Amino acid sequence: DGGITQSPKYLFRKEGQNVTLSCEQNLNHDAMYWYRQDPGQGLRLIYYSQIVNDFQKGDIAEGYSVSREKKESFPLTVTSAQKNPTAFYLCASADRQGHGYTFGSGTRLTVV
Amino acid sequence: AQSVTQLGSHVSVSEGALVLLRCNYSSSVPPYLFWYVQYPNQGLQLLLKYTSAATLVKGINGFEAEFKKSETSFHLTKPSAHMSDAAEYFCAVSDGGATNKLIFGTGTLLAVQP
Numbered sequence: 671d672g673g674i675t676q677s678p679k680y681l682f683r684k685e686g687q688n689v690t691l692s693c694e695q696n697l698n699h700d701a702m703y704w705y706r707q708d709p710g711q712g713l714r715l716i717y718y719s720q721i722v723n724d725f726q727k728g729d730i731a732e733g734y735s736v737s738r739e740k741k742e743s744f745p746l747t748v749t750s751a752q753k754n755p756t757a758f759y760l761c762a763s764a765d766r767q768g769h770g771y772t773f774g775s776g777t778r779l780t781v782v
Numbered sequence: 783a784q785s786v787t788q789l790g791s792h793v794s795v796s797e798g799a800l801v802l803l804r805c806n807y808s809s810s811v812p813p814y815l816f817w818y819v820q821y822p823n824q825g826l827q828l829l830l831k832y833t834s835a836a837t838l839v840k841g842i843n844g845f846e847a848e849f850k851k852s853e854t855s856f857h858l859t860k861p862s863a864h865m866s867d868a869a870e871y872f873c874a875v876s877d878g879g880a881t882n883k884l885i886f887g888t889g890t891l892l893a894v895q896p
Contacts, residue, residue: 676825701882710791712872712888760825764882768833770816770874771884773825 672697676761676774682782683748683755691746691777693761700766702744706730707758707776716759719744748779756781784809784875788887796895801845801860803890805873808854814876815856816884817847821869829871832856843867868894 674695683689693702701720705713715728719738733752738744744763748755758778762771789804807813814833818826830841837849843866847858858871870891874884 703883710888713886715883718883758823762826764884766882768814768876768882770814770828770831770876771826773818773827775825776823778823 674761674763674772674774676759676777678777679775681777681779683779684782686750688747688749689779691748691759691761691779693744693746693774694742695744695763695772696742697763697765697772698741699763699772700741701764702738703762703764703771704728704734704736704744704746705760705762707760713760716746755779784813784877784885786873786875786885786887788871788873788890790890791888792891792893794893794895795863797865798862801858801863801867801892803858803871803873803892805847805856805858805887806854807856807873807875809875809877811877815847815849816874816876817841817845817856817858818872818874819843819869820872820889826872829858863892863894865894865896868892 677692703718704716717736719725735747761774764771785808787806816831817829820826830839832839832849840846845860870889872889873887876884
């Protein structure tokens with residue numbers, strides 16, 4: 671079955687470390703997105719990519735980086751510059767026909 | 783620019799009662815509108831979508847929504863709430879254009895009382 675897979679489901683980061691969250695889709699979708707979710711704040715867009723080897727900053731890109739070397743993959747790196755990284759991170763993908771997003775099951779990142 | 787407003791961050795209903803979650807949008811072009819549901823510690827699941835066909839849209843789990851252009855609304859309803867409907871619900875708007883980027887509301891947490 672086609673879908674979008676995020677891993678790991680839970681991730682712990684020490685102060686000053688970079689960590690990478692994985693997002694893989696086999697839906698043949700062109701566009702992929704990363705959102706951050708905090709309690710009471712809805713979804714905030716971090717980065718998005720409409721095509722391979724191209725991506726754009728969202729509303730809260732500072733302290734994050736991405737790459738899009740393959741259509742299927744859109745990993746997110748949370749760098750040490752992100753001062754408050756504890757949150758639930760959601761990856762999504764979409765086709766060009768306006769059918770809406772398909773979401774992964776999320777990664778919960780905690781700073782220890 | 784597009785935007786979405788969800789009225790009521792928390793809604794509580796009794797089991798068997800009508801569910802009504804409100805969503806108003808702003809868009810300079812004919813919008814595509816979506817409702818998503820999120821259960822705790824999970825991703826978002828598409829409930830239903832409006833893409834300029836029928837104005838009354840039926841979705842999964844007995845939910846439906848009506849697009850009202852004159853009121854710029856896309857409220858979500860279900861005739862009879864079930865305990866399993868307790869979740870957070872997000873309304874979203876897109877211009878359906880090349881980017882297809884969705885703008886999400888801040889969500890409404892639905893509680894269902896026995």
